[in-house]
Amino acid sequence: MPTRISGFSSGLDIDSLVTSLMRTERAQRNKLEQRKYTIQYQREDYLKVNTQLTALQKKASSLKLTANINKMKTEVNGDTSGVSVSSSSSSTAASYTVKVNQVATRSSVTSDPFITNSASFDPTKSLASQSSNLSGITGDGTSAVDYSFKINGVEISVDADSESLNNVINKINNSQAGVTAVLDSKTGKINLQSKTAGLVNGQSKTEDKITLEDTKKTGNLGFLTDVLKLDASAVSAAQGAEIEVNGITMQNNTNDFTVNGVKITAKTKDASVTIESKRDVDAMVSNIKDFIQSFNDTLSLINTEYGEKHNRNYNPLTQEERSDMTENDAKLWDEQAKKGMLYRDSVLSKVRNDLKTATITEFTSTKSGVYKTLGSIGISTTSYKDNGVLTVDEAKLREALENDPDAVVRMFTTNSTDSKQKGLAFRIYDTVTAGIQSIKDKAGYSSTDEDTSSLGKEIKNINLKMADWDTLLNKKEDAYYKKFGAMESAIQKYQSQLSSLGLGG
Structure with missing residues (x-):
């Protein structure tokens, strides 16, 4: 590296001159740096969308299980200390009278x-x-x-x-x-x-x-x-349990009986209860609304990212530009520069369209002539301006659950290779799983890492080009200093000659 000399002989600010000259030389390198930051901002937004998709994926995975939507509850009257009762998703709506004839004992x-x-x-x-x-x-x-x-x-x-x-x-x-x-x-x-x-x-x-x-x-x-x-x-002999359910005698090795999905445990001889097993509509409504809210949160984020335009007046700051700004001004600039990174993005477009399609396609697996669409159970969009975001008419949803709960459950939980047969939870799960993978292929797992994703590879390529540019620019900067150094030496020599002739000032 040449010696960086001052402009003592010429009176010029050589550092400022070289900096000015290099600013022009750095233009191509700066474009690469800005492109790198643009990709990092895009990846940040992709990762944000993937986080939301993953949350929806978990909700859909949970709702695929019939037990997590087909909620049942039991109302028990009588000697509840002598007979305990619990329901499950396989319980059927029915009423029972239970009497304990004999409890199981231990040997x-x-x-x-x-x-x-x-x-x-x-x-x-x-x-x-x-x-x-x-x-x-x-x-x-x-x-x-x-x-x-x-x-x-x-x-x-x-x-x-x-x-x-x-x-x-x-x-x-x-x-x-x-x-x-x-x-x-x-x-x-x-x-x-x-x-x-x-x-x-x-x-x-x-x-x-x-x-x-x-x-x-x-x-x-x-x-x-x-x-x-x-x-x-x-050794004392144990005995099995015996109960009567609606007048029918049932025996078992243990005190636990299962009747149409209702678990009955005999605890005290001669205890009796009446049981009414029915669907827990409140819990079912709550679970469905929670799932739809997660769907809406995801689609709203995708709609925002997809529809937000980028202000071309705010390109990412280079490190050189950032050093000339206050921290607060740089922060405000970054907020504008990061907007619209996924405007009209093709990956988001497909995920968004697939999510919408999943909700508007008819469900042929419900075995109902009335409840075949989400709209028929009170889940719909109010306007095309909603961009697929759903609203829930709770009264209509409750009515559907009261009239034909099995149809509603099938609408969410049916698994099939036929997309029209497939329930909503499976449709959404498959859609977001594919979307998550598409985003990983495009953006990887980090906003900055070089990886095998499309943007990760592009960052790697930019880093290589920037390294080449840094080497070239260092050489050019050294060359400028050499030229100014030669000029300073010539002026100094000329001034010395004039001085020896008695002509110096």
């Missing part, structure tokens, strides 16, 4: 006599170390023989040298045996009880009693029988 067994009567027994220490406190443990206080046993057909092994009684209890509780083991430290007794009521025991999980079997013994001593003092013949 259990308690050790008898005490497993130990020693005050020094410690259930946290190894079984071998407790051999003097536990009958059935064969050992010398430091080592003991191992055992194994089965509860409800599930085998559990015992390493007496390393495992404590608490370890064995935890093994039982965490196994697939389906029982809970509890040690009463005060009485020294242990209890096994089925985790759930009803006929859920044995290897088949359908028997009334917990099954116990010692599979590895020391002589005639088994862990269940001789250490835990559990007698298989003393």
Whole structure:
């Protein structure tokens, strides 16, 4: 790099002159810089649209599930402490009278006599170390023989040298045996009880009693029988539940019954209730309105981005231009420069048109001669000026849900390869998913990164060209300084000659 000299001899402001000359030289480079910022602004807007599309995608994905739109509710009168009731999306509108004839009980067994009567027994220490406190443990206080046993057909092994009684209890509780083991430290007794009521025991999980079997013994001593003092013949039998629904007797292994999608749990014998299951129109209206609002938010944003013109008087600022402005002025300029980046954008145009088409195309899957369009259930546009934004006539929507709720549900949740058969939630989901991908292909995931998207590749190309321009401009700037340096040297030499001839001023 040449030495940057002052204009001492010529009296010229050389830095200002070079800066002025370079401003013209930088014109092409500045256009590239402005184009780069324009692309970054476009990507920011694309990403903003994609964020909104993703929110709508999640709403549509949720509403594809019948359970999230076909809301049911139950009204229960009677002994609600003795019978609990809940509905699901598969519930049907109906009335029931329920009486509990018998509740399911659990099978259990308690050790008898005490497993130990020693005050020094410690259930946290190894079984071998407790051999003097536990009958059935064969050992010398430091080592003991191992055992194994089965509860409800599930085998559990015992390493007496390393495992404590608490370890064995935890093994039982965490196994697939389906029982809970509890040690009463005060009485020294242990209890096994089925985790759930009803006929859920044995290897088949359908028997009334917990099954116990010692599979590895020391002589005639088994862990269940001789250490835990559990007698298989003393196991109490569980029983299943029985209820009457509208006079029809129903039996089940457990206390839970399902009748036309309504879950009924028997809790107290002889308890009775009346149940009315019906659609929760308030919840259904709320869910539909929430989805339509998300649709409107998305379409409104796309309409704004698509229709906002760019003011050509406000091009993006170069770094050089920005340095000559106050921070506030630059901010105000940026606000104007960023407007209209997606005006009449083809990607947005397709997404917008597809969203509109999804709402105006007839739904042939409703199986209704009346409710075949969104307008028929109170969802429509009021004017072409709305650009596809929807309004909800809540009274008309409620009327449709009261008259033919199944048709309304199908209008949203039917899945099909036929676009006319497909429900609105599926149509919107497919449309926004395709739109999200189109925007990713166009703009990528970031406003600044070089990536494989169309705009990402363009930024990469611009960065390369700008780097080439920076190299060229540095050389030109150096050349100007060299020329002015040569001029300064010539003037200085000339002045020196004049001085030697006595002609200097």
